[in-house]
Amino acid sequence: MDINDPQLMRSIIMDHYQYPRNRRECHDHDCKSVHMNSESCIDDIMVYVKLDHDIIKDFSFTGQACTISTASTSILSELVKGKTLNEAKQIIMEYRKMVNLESFDAETLEEAVAFSNIGKQANRIKCALIGWDALSQIIAESEE
Amino acid sequence: MLDLNHIRAQFPILKTKMSGKPLIYFDNAATTLKPQGVINDVTRILSTQSVNIHRGDYQLSYDISNEYEEVRRSVAKFINADVNEIVFTSGATEGLNAIAYGLEHHLNEGDVILTTHTDHASNLLPWFEVAKRRKAKIEYLKLTKEGRIDLSKLDQALHSKVKFITLVHVSNVLGFINPVEDIIRMAHQRNMAVILDGAQSVAHIKMDVKALDVDFLAWSGHKMCSPTGVGVLYGKKEWLDQLKSIKLGGGANAQFNEHGEVILKSVPTRFEAGTPAIESTIALKSALQFLQSVGMHQIHEHEVLLKNHFLSKIQDFKHITVYNPSTDTGIVIFNVEGIFAQDAAAYLSSHGIAVRAGNHCAKLIHHVIGVTETLRASFYVYNTVEEVDHLVEVLREITLEKCVDLYI
Numbered sequence: 001m002d003i004n005d006p007q008l009m010r011s012i013i014m015d016h017y018q019y020p021r022n023r024r025e026c027h028d029h030d031c032k033s034v035h036m037n038s039e040s041c042i043d044d045i046m047v048y049v050k051l052d053h054d055i056i057k058d059f060s061f062t063g064q065a066c067t068i069s070t071a072s073t074s075i076l077s078e079l080v081k082g083k084t085l086n087e088a089k090q091i092i093m094e095y096r097k098m099v100n101l102e103s104f105d106a107e108t109l110e111e112a113v114a115f116s117n118i119g120k121q122a123n124r125i126k127c128a129l130i131g132w133d134a135l136s137q138i139i140a141e142s143e144e
Numbered sequence: 145m146l147d148l149n150h151i152r153a154q155f156p157i158l159k160t161k162m163s164g165k166p167l168i169y170f171d172n173a174a175t176t177l178k179p180q181g182v183i184n185d186v187t188r189i190l191s192t193q194s195v196n197i198h199r200g201d202y203q204l205s206y207d208i209s210n211e212y213e214e215v216r217r218s219v220a221k222f223i224n225a226d227v228n229e230i231v232f233t234s235g236a237t238e239g240l241n242a243i244a245y246g247l248e249h250h251l252n253e254g255d256v257i258l259t260t261h262t263d264h265a266s267n268l269l270p271w272f273e274v275a276k277r278r279k280a281k282i283e284y285l286k287l288t289k290e291g292r293i294d295l296s297k298l299d300q301a302l303h304s305k306v307k308f309i310t311l312v313h314v315s316n317v318l319g320f321i322n323p324v325e326d327i328i329r330m331a332h333q334r335n336m337a338v339i340l341d342g343a344q345s346v347a348h349i350k351m352d353v354k355a356l357d358v359d360f361l362a363w364s365g366h367k368m369c370s371p372t373g374v375g376v377l378y379g380k381k382e383w384l385d386q387l388k389s390i391k392l393g394g395g396a397n398a399q400f401n402e403h404g405e406v407i408l409k410s411v412p413t414r415f416e417a418g419t420p421a422i423e424s425t426i427a428l429k430s431a432l433q434f435l436q437s438v439g440m441h442q443i444h445e446h447e448v449l450l451k452n453h454f455l456s457k458i459q460d461f462k463h464i465t466v467y468n469p470s471t472d473t474g475i476v477i478f479n480v481e482g483i484f485a486q487d488a489a490a491y492l493s494s495h496g497i498a499v500r501a502g503n504h505c506a507k508l509i510h511h512v513i514g515v516t517e518t519l520r521a522s523f524y525v526y527n528t529v530e531e532v533d534h535l536v537e538v539l540r541e542i543t544l545e546k547c548v549d550l551y552i
Binding site: 006017018064065067114117121124 | 485501548549
């Protein structure tokens, strides 16, 4: 994936914003959920994660959110479904490096590289992290 | 017609840029810009008169105390109140909290506080809390489909359990001027008191509390060109006398002893414990002078002119939905189809245009307009038709692609 192809990066974000993947509720008894509303913006989303031991069996989300929040959470949902918790933590770690404008492993992040320049817009970093922070929180709670 | 060149020359911030473009400020419902007279007051006081009021027996403190009390007289005159009916607060939020908590002892189980779905969090949340404590109930006035108070349902709403009616004078989302004259008249016939949130009205339309016969009114200075940190709580003297102070401390008491017996000072000083925002309060007088130099009627007319111009220019834009086309003021809320409000606001920002995106702290408003997030453009006295035209042009060519491109 060519990270320097603005047209491709734009089409990834638009596609995930207009047709978000895994946008649905999950009320199964073994589904953990976390409500995220960032203080810096008006996003308001619910993230649902279903774990089977250390495998992320399902990841979905609902709510009202901006392009960056919606697309980044949609991409995350595709990246982590079926992964182990350790693999997910690795992906999240690379993503955090990227949004902090540090060097990162593009291959691990797949379509999430569309946000490689979001770190230059400090006021939108929280949007790019909203779903990712939710997953980190659920993983941390599951390991307690 | 206003002399806009003369008005704009008084606001140094209008010569600055945002995102490299000349600043076009359309977020006046959030806060207003500050004229030079206000800026001069603050710098003068902080530079040469930064002493406390009502404390020192020295010349500097005496002078600044006099100046501080002079503002109280100016504010009283501005809204046609008596000087001892003017309490300085930190803003509308503190004023509305002071009223709700201060009247709490009047409420009994089953009593009703009447408000609206268009009210701001600052007027709803204190009453929610007070109602919970007193086992009182919150009820909402019926609105018409477009969100105006339905006067035909008023009689029914003002039933015998209602104690207080607390409502926004001008909605910060819909921009409607509520028919408060009718509400106050009918409420008084039934011995109910009326509290007005004047955050969006006092700086925009002529206010006469005696003619209106309103019992309480609270607003913020910073929404009327003064610095932040100062606001006003007006209360009829007989109501202020019954209001319990939620803030006790220095400056508010006349006497106290070790047994906890406290004698408070008289109204309004008893509500002003602690050192206030002295420079902001004194600058409020210059803000009032600026508004009066333009004229409240002229300010309102100018806002309406800009609003009408904006609405007529965008009426053919199929991708724009306006939620309050019959707004009475300079407040317009709208959305761009397919673009989340915050993304559209970020795009406008990249063109130097400041608007607000969100629910505007009126989180019950979705009951009225059916959506939670909107863009809000709010015009004020220093805005121009050319600025509105620029907003129209940016809205004409806005696309989701362009919004996303800001982040690539």
